[in-house]
Structures are given as C-alpha cells and as structure tokens.
Amino acid sequence: MTDLLRAENLNRQFGGIKAVNDCSITVQKGSITGLIGPNGSGKTTLFNLITGVYKPNSGDIYLNQKKITGVPASQLCHLGLSRTFQITRLFWNLRVLENMIVPVRHVGIRSLFGPGVLRNEEERAIALLKRVGLDHMKDEPARKLSFGQQKLLEFAAVLMSNPDIVLLDEPAGGVNPTMIRFIMDLIRSLNKEGVTFLVVEHNMSMVMELCDHVLVLDTGEKIAEGPPHIIQSDPVVLEAYLGE
Amino acid sequence: MGRILRWWPFVALIALLIFPWVYREPYYHVLGFNVLLLATMAVSWNILGGYAGYTSLGHAAFFGLGAYLVAIAANELGWNPLWSAPLLALVVMVVALGLGWIMLRTSGAAFVIASIAMLLIFRLLTLNLRGITKGAPGLSQPLPPWSPEFSRMPFYYYMLFWLIIVLLVSAYIRRSRFGLGLLAIRDDEGKAEMVGVNTTLYKVLAFGISAYFVGVAGGIWSYHATHISPIFAFDLIIGVEMILVTMLGGLGMLWGPVLGAFIYVPATDLILFQFGSSTIHLVILGGLMVLILLFLPQGILPTISNWLDERRTPRAAHTGARTMAEMYDADKPAPALEATGAAESGSTIITSQER
Numbered sequence: 225m226t227d228l229l230r231a232e233n234l235n236r237q238f239g240g241i242k243a244v245n246d247c248s249i250t251v252q253k254g255s256i257t258g259l260i261g262p263n264g265s266g267k268t269t270l271f272n273l274i275t276g277v278y279k280p281n282s283g284d285i286y287l288n289q290k291k292i293t294g295v296p297a298s299q300l301c302h303l304g305l306s307r308t309f310q311i312t313r314l315f316w317n318l319r320v321l322e323n324m325i326v327p328v329r330h331v332g333i334r335s336l337f338g339p340g341v342l343r344n345e346e347e348r349a350i351a352l353l354k355r356v357g358l359d360h361m362k363d364e365p366a367r368k369l370s371f372g373q374q375k376l377l378e379f380a381a382v383l384m385s386n387p388d389i390v391l392l393d394e395p396a397g398g399v400n401p402t403m404i405r406f407i408m409d410l411i412r413s414l415n416k417e418g419v420t421f422l423v424v425e426h427n428m429s430m431v432m433e434l435c436d437h438v439l440v441l442d443t444g445e446k447i448a449e450g451p452p453h454i455i456q457s458d459p460v461v462l463e464a465y466l467g468e
Numbered sequence: 469m470g471r472i473l474r475w476w477p478f479v480a481l482i483a484l485l486i487f488p489w490v491y492r493e494p495y496y497h498v499l500g501f502n503v504l505l506l507a508t509m510a511v512s513w514n515i516l517g518g519y520a521g522y523t524s525l526g527h528a529a530f531f532g533l534g535a536y537l538v539a540i541a542a543n544e545l546g547w548n549p550l551w552s553a554p555l556l557a558l559v560v561m562v563v564a565l566g567l568g569w570i571m572l573r574t575s576g577a578a579f580v581i582a583s584i585a586m587l588l589i590f591r592l593l594t595l596n597l598r599g600i601t602k603g604a605p606g607l608s609q610p611l612p613p614w615s616p617e618f619s620r621m622p623f624y625y626y627m628l629f630w631l632i633i634v635l636l637v638s639a640y641i642r643r644s645r646f647g648l649g650l651l652a653i654r655d656d657e658g659k660a661e662m663v664g665v666n667t668t669l670y671k672v673l674a675f676g677i678s679a680y681f682v683g684v685a686g687g688i689w690s691y692h693a694t695h696i697s698p699i700f701a702f703d704l705i706i707g708v709e710m711i712l713v714t715m716l717g718g719l720g721m722l723w724g725p726v727l728g729a730f731i732y733v734p735a736t737d738l739i740l741f742q743f744g745s746s747t748i749h750l751v752i753l754g755g756l757m758v759l760i761l762l763f764l765p766q767g768i769l770p771t772i773s774n775w776l777d778e779r780r781t782p783r784a785a786h787t788g789a790r791t792m793a794e795m796y797d798a799d800k801p802a803p804a805l806e807a808t809g810a811a812e813s814g815s816t817i818i819t820s821q822e823r
Contacts, residue, residue, distance in 0.1 A: 297662045298661045298662070298664055298666055298667065309659075313656055313658075313659040314655075314656070315655035315659070317651070322648060326652045327663035336646045339644065340647060341648075385663065385664060
C-alpha cells in the first residue's frame with residue numbers, strides 16, 4: 225500500500241492559539257482512516273488545511289505524491305480530493321439532480337455554455353441517487369429533503385467528481401442509528417470500489433467498527449495512531465478523552 | 469393549462485407587434501419603448517442579480533457608457549446608432565469584465581456599495597472629461613431620418629428585437645452549465661468553489677454579459693433621446709428601476725423582470741399623468757414597493773407558481789417519506805418500526821453488501 229494523502233509538519237495558528245501544531249499524517253490508499261479527538265483538538269482545522277480552505281503557516285500536503293499546499297479549493301476536487309461538511313451544505317434552491325451535477329468537473333468555455341445536465345451525467349447521478357435512496361426525489365428542491373436525506377445527498381454529490389479520496393466531516397452527526405448503519409455500509413462498499421476515506425467522527429463505535437486505521441488528535445497534535453483495537457486501549461488516548 | 473403556458477409568449481409577441489398600429493399616437497410608442505427598454509435592461513440585470521445573487525445598484529454606469537459611446541461615435545464618426553449600439557456595447561462589456569474582475573472580489577453589501585461607487589466614478593468622469601463629453605450640458609446627436617409622424621415606431625420595434633434577444637440569451641444561460649453554476653453561487657458560493665466551480669470566472673462573465681445588453685439599451689436610448697447629459701445617463705434611479713421591476717416580477721426568473729417592467733412603467737406614467745411632473749411618483753412608487761416587499765416578498769411570478777403548485781399537489785411533502793426499510797430492500801418493504809428495532813439490536817439488519 226502507498227500513501228495517497230500525506231501532510232508533513234503542518235502548523236496553523238489563530239491568534240495565539242495553535243489549532244494545528246506540527247501535525248504529520250498519512251492516509252494509505254484504499255483505507256478507511258479515522259480521525260478522532262476531543263472537541264477543539266483541531267480535527268476540522270486539519271480538514272480545512274487539507275482542503276485548501278485555510279493555508280497552513282508552515283508544512284506541506286501531498287496528494288498522490290504531488291504537492292497540493294496552497295492549491296485553491298476549487299482545483300482540489302479536480303485532483304481527486306473531495307469533502308463533505310460537518311453542517312450539511314447544499315444548494316438549497318436547486319433540484320436534487322442539479323445538486324449532483326454542479327460538482328461534475330467541467331473544463332473550458334465550450335462545456336460552460338453546453339446544456340446544464342448532460343444525458344450521461346444524469347444517468348450517473350441517478351445511479352448514485354438510487355444507491356442512497358433518493359432517486360425518487362430527483363426533481364425536488366434540496367431544501368425539501370429531511371435532515372438525513374440532505375446528508376445522503378451531500379455524500380452522493382461528492383462522488384460525482386470521481387474522487388480518489390473523500391474527507392467526511394462527521395457523517396453520522398445527528399443521524400439515527402438505522403441511518404448510521406446505512407452510511408457505514410455505503411462507505412464500506414464504496415471503499416471496496418477503490419475510494420479512500422478520511423473520516424472525522426465522534427461516534428466511537430462507528431469509528432472502531434468502520435476504520436482500519438485511526439489517528440488521534442489532541443490540542444492540535446497527533447498523539448496516537450494505529451488499528452482501532454490498539455487505539456481503544458491506548459492509555460494516552462484514554463487520558464486525552466477522560467482527563468487524568 | 470400547459471398548452472397556454474407554452475404558447476403565451478407568442479401571443480404576447482403578436483400583441484406587441486400590432487400594438488403601435490392599434491395605438492397610433494406617438495405617446496403610446498414612447499411608452500411602449502420605455503417599457504421595452506426597462507424590460508431589456510432588467511432581464512439583463514437579472515442574469516447577474518437574479519441568477520448569481522449579486523445585487524448591482526450601479527448598472528446605470530453601463531447604460532450611460534453605452535449612451536455616450538454611441539453619441540460620440542455618431543457625432544465624430546457618423547456611425548448610425550442602430551448598428552453601432554450593439555457594436556459599441558462590446559466595449560462596454562470589456563470594461564465591465566475588467567471592473568467585474570476587481571469588484572467581484574467583494575460580495576453582499578460591500579459589492580452593492582462598490583457598484584454604486586462605480587456609477588458615481590463614471591458620472592464624475594463624464595462631467596469632467598469635457599473634451600470628449602462636453603461636460604454637464606451634455607451631447608446632442610443627429611436626429612433619425614424617419615418622418616416625424618412615426619419617428620418613435622422604429623425605436624419601439626428595435627427595442628422589442630433586443631428584448632427578444634436578451635430573453636433568448638437569459639433562457640439559454642438558465643439552462644446551460646454556466647447558469648447552473650450561477651444558481652449554485654447564489655445558494656452557497658463557498659460550497660460551489662469547494663466542488664470545483666470556478667466562481668470568479670462565472671461571476672465576471674455574468675457581470676460582462678449583463679452589462680452588454682444594458683449597454684445596448686443605453687445606446688438605443690441615446691439615439692431616441694437625441695440629447696444626453698451625465699445627470700440623466702448615469703442616473704442611480706435607472707439601476708434602482710432594474711432591481712425594482714425584477715423583484716416585482718420575480719427575482720431570478722426568466723419572465724419576472726419583463727412582467728415587472730410591463731406593470732411598473734405604465735403605472736409610473738399614470739401617476740405622473742395624475743399628479744403632474746413632480747417627483748411625487750417616486751414617493752408613491754416607494755410606498756407601493758414597500759407593500760410588495762411586505763406581501764409579495766418573492767415577487768409576482770414565484771408567488772403564483774407556488775400557489776399553483778400547492779393547488780395541484782395538496783401535500784407535496786409526502787413524496788419524501790420513503791422509509792429506511794425501503795431504502796435497504798425495495799423488493800421487500802418492511803415497516804419502518806421493525807427496521808429500527810433490528811438496527812438497535814444490531815443483529816438482523818440486511819446490509820447492502822449481503823444483498
């Protein structure tokens with residue numbers, strides 16, 4: 225296995241606070257890697273650094289051995305890296321199908337003035353919507369979906385750009401247990417098809433069951449990494465979560 | 469119902485084509501011209517303001533620029549405004565693309581203010597570059613060669629032609645990938661950027677296109693008015709009217725600005741007729757606008773279409789209620805409650821892999 229995503233000695237400060245402090249992580253190609261840590265440990269900041277929302281104060285990020293530090297967010301998805309948001313973000317007034325089409329990679333003026341929804345794209349979008357059980361709602365505006373359906377739509381839309389790696393920010397946040405099962409199965413089956421995942425999640429049983437490698441952050445630093453069963457009993461991790 | 473919806477643009481077009489022959493007084497031709505002028509500009513404004521959600525209050529800058537370019541070209545080079553207006557509007561568009569590239573780094577209220585500043589800068593330049601613009605007194609240009617009796621009719625038809633063109637462009641954009649990107653920007657620009665939409669390119673392009681037709685309209689207006697001056701060519705009210713009629717008819721909808729203009733301009737005229745040419749019509753229109761914002765905040769067309777939607781499918785929301793059980797196994801629908809129970813016990817759940 226090779227590393228698909230690698231961050232080296234990342235630093236990011238907000239005022240005097242070191243949100244991410246000399247953090248190095250690697251995500252193996254084909255893995256489902258978990259990123260956990262107590263609240264405020266820098267998980268989302270790390271996500272934002274990797275996805276180009278923030279620029280790191282120092283350190284570098286590599287995707288497929290290619291340096292992507294400072295590459296703007298709009299370019300990253302064309303390089304095979306996509307993400308979802310902790311609080312679901314959709315194009316609320318666009319139809320469900322249109323929400324799927326916006327992330328399709330489009331290059332050049334010609335495609336810009338081509339039709340909004342191409343036939344083959346629509347077929348692919350509907351196949352993905354079927355997979356998350358939303359195909360019957362393709363013509364509804366996204367704002368009419370329920371909370372869980374919104375999460376599923378965001379997830380499905382991310383897949384339209386054929387990403388190599390998907391960063392999921394709390395895919396199970398605020399979702400009922402049945403839906404969590406469903407999302408886990410979805411992640412697993414996509415992973416079997418070759419998509420790598422980096423997952424931030426607070427639901428420990430989900431992380432332990434789903435991930436094959438877990439990274440633990442605390443106060444902006446990586447304090448542990450390894451397979452779930454080892455992380456679970458690591459005294460450093462337990463201390464970070466429970467205090468002394 | 470559907471058939472009427474499909475054919476009404478053609479019916480409206482025929483009505484507009486015969487209108488000047490039914491109402492033969494020049495007054496009606498001028499009124500018609502003013503309606504079509506504002507409709508054209510508002511449809512154009514809507515491409516940026518309605519689709520992309522960037523409210524420009526300064527589009528009168530492109531109106532005035534188009535007007536002055538056409539007048540100067542008519543005087544200095546003897547160019548006929550009827551063909552120089554669309555040509556010189558390309559210059560307006562290039563200027564807009566450059567300015568848009570700078571201004572569209574801002575958004576929200578900051579962009580609104582930047583757009584007003586742009587208009588004021590244009591007006592100041594026109595007032596002070598006396599060598600080219602003749603300053604505050606303004607510019608005159610040759611009268612059209614048509615017989616005085618029907619001198620307004622060609623303007624009416626020419627403006628109608630441009631309204632059709634801008635409507636076709638707007639409809640085309642609405643259906644293109646470009647338009648989809650603009651609508652995505654309106655809903656959530658950060659997310660659009662994140663999923664790979666080159667938001668800067670989209671916004672600047674929309675700005676340029678929406679400036680083009682306003683520039684054309686300004687050029688035609690310049691020929692129609694014969695005499696133009698900075699105060700009237702670069703009038704903030706022109707930009708405000710584009711927004712008002714768009715919001716009245718329906719922001720971001722193809723026909724919204726047209727409907728708005730067809731209501732607003734005759735209403736203004738009627739009020740002017742009743743109260744004489746004071747500025748009282750602005751007060752009355754301001755009051756009307758407040759009422760519309762209070763009771764029809766989405767504009768006329770969206771309100772009607774929502775109302776029709778609700779009548780057609782009384783409870784549209786039920787389509788969303790497919791249970792998780794169905795999502796798991798569509799062939800064997802199980803009651804939602806049972807599926808939830810199974811998930812909690814964590815044993816009998818059918819996963820998608822097993823299937």
